Amino acid sequence: xxxxxxxxxxxxxxxxxxxxxxxxxxxxxxxxxxxxxxxxxxxxxxxxxxxxxxxxxxxxxxxxxxxxxxxxxxxxxxxxxxxxxxxxxxxxxxxxxxxxxxxxxxxxxxxxxxxxxxxxxxxxxxxxxxxxxxxxxxxxxxxxxxxxxxxxxxxxxxxxxxxxxxxxxxxxxxxxxxxxxxxxxxxxxxxxxxxxxxxxxxxxxxxxxxxxxxxxxxxxxxxxxxxxxxxxxxxxxxxxxxxxxxxxxxxxxxxxxxxxxxxxxxxxxxxxxxxxxxxxxxxxxxxxxxxxxxxxxxxxxxxxxxxxxxxxxxxxxxxxxxxxxxxxxxxxxxxxxxxxxxxxxxxxxxxxxxxxxxxxxxxxxxx
Numbered sequence: 001x002x003x004x005x006x007x008x009x010x011x012x013x014x015x016x017x018x019x020x021x022x023x024x025x026x027x028x029x030x031x032x033x034x035x036x037x038x039x040x041x042x043x044x045x046x047x048x049x050x051x052x053x054x055x056x057x058x059x060x061x062x063x064x065x066x067x068x069x070x071x072x073x074x075x076x077x078x079x080x081x082x083x084x085x086x087x088x089x090x091x092x093x094x095x096x097x098x099x100x101x102x103x104x105x106x107x108x109x110x111x112x113x114x115x116x117x118x119x120x121x122x123x124x125x126x127x128x129x130x131x132x133x134x135x136x137x138x139x140x141x142x143x144x145x146x147x148x149x150x151x152x153x154x155x156x157x158x159x160x161x162x163x164x165x166x167x168x169x170x171x172x173x174x175x176x177x178x179x180x181x182x183x184x185x186x187x188x189x190x191x192x193x194x195x196x197x198x199x200x201x202x203x204x205x206x207x208x209x210x211x212x213x214x215x216x217x218x219x220x221x222x223x224x225x226x227x228x229x230x231x232x233x234x235x236x237x238x239x240x241x242x243x244x245x246x247x248x249x250x251x252x253x254x255x256x257x258x259x260x261x262x263x264x265x266x267x268x269x270x271x272x273x274x275x276x277x278x279x280x281x282x283x284x285x286x287x288x289x290x291x292x293x294x295x296x297x298x299x300x301x302x303x304x305x306x307x308x309x310x311x312x313x314x315x316x317x318x319x320x321x322x323x324x325x326x327x328x329x330x331x332x333x334x335x336x337x338x339x340x341x342x343x344x345x346x347x348x349x350x351x352x353x354x355x356x357x358x359x360x361x362x363x364x365x366x367x
Contacts, residue, residue: 004097004101011072019064027056034051061117062283064287065109065286066317077298105291110288118280145162158178158180159177160175160178161177162202172201197217199220199240216239221234223235264280265277274341278328282345293352296357297312323345327341
């Protein structure tokens with residue numbers, strides 16, 4: 001039917017525009033976050049773009065319900081403001097047909113969301129964890145070095161500085177390395193001597209037997225002593241191996257994210273596993289709930305602005321998604337039963353939809 005194709009095209013075009021804008025905004029935020037991690041040496045630069053790419057399916061699955069919600073609001077709001085829906089109703093395209101069309105589009109989007117949440121995202125989360133524990137991310141500590149900048153380890157016991165890196169980022173020039181050591185003397189007093197290294201070149205290797213990481217400096221000097229005291233040692237060397245502490249490149253994600261939906265279902269009695277599975281299903285359910293909620297909210301007075309409905313609509317969305325987060329947290333902490341879980345939030349908003357339809361749009365029931 002021409003009218004059906006027209007309305008479907010309008011919704012999908014608006015949805016695509018909204019999703020592109022939201023996805024670019026959130027991806028930019030994630031890029032800034034990963035750039036900050038790379039700047040402080042938490043992740044190597046060679047895996048940064050891969051990690052950003054891993055964020056796309058997860059962000060898409062979370063943004064699709066919101067995008068569909070806004071697309072229906074904007075599309076139907078414009079049709080109300082321009083009297084197009086009134087004309088369509090006079091041509092026999094009533095409210096039931098409009099509801100049927102909305103559910104058809106919503107069904108397609110919900111299928112995509114569930115596909116992402118139940119199958120694609122767990123696989124990507126597992127690949128992310130595999131990447132962050134691989135040699136590509138953990139072996140090359142030199143990849144996290146920013147030339148011309150002092151970098152301090154989280155415990156404050158190591159300070160590193162390099163003036164320049166080679167193009168392949170495998171070798172460093174003019175290296176400064178300081179390492180603090182804790183020593184207990186004969187009087188049971190703790191002293192903190194420092195070992196300072198200056199070298200022309202440096203590169204990283206991995207011991208084949210112990211698997212420990214070492215930073216090798218060549219043609220340099222090593223200074224050892226306690227700051228403020230004159231009894232220090234100076235050693236000139238050709239090659240010097242310094243054991244580098246494991247750099248924490250892990251980016252925190254809930255451990256259940258990488259589990260398949262099948263495993264979550266098999267261990268559904270566990271509140272945390274149940275919360276993760278219900279969360280994945282709830283994102284898909286939220287698309288249906290928000291789409292139905294957008295229909296009564298989209299009513300705009302003739303010649304009115306369709307954007308005036310966005311503020312209360314977005315406020316309702318924020319309440320909805322935050323209640324889902326709260327319900328998920330309560331279930332993870334075993335504060336609510338698995339039977340109640342996240343379902344009470346959806347039930348609450350379904351009642352809200354019915355209330356809006358019956359109290360403000362009784363003509364929907366008659367048509």
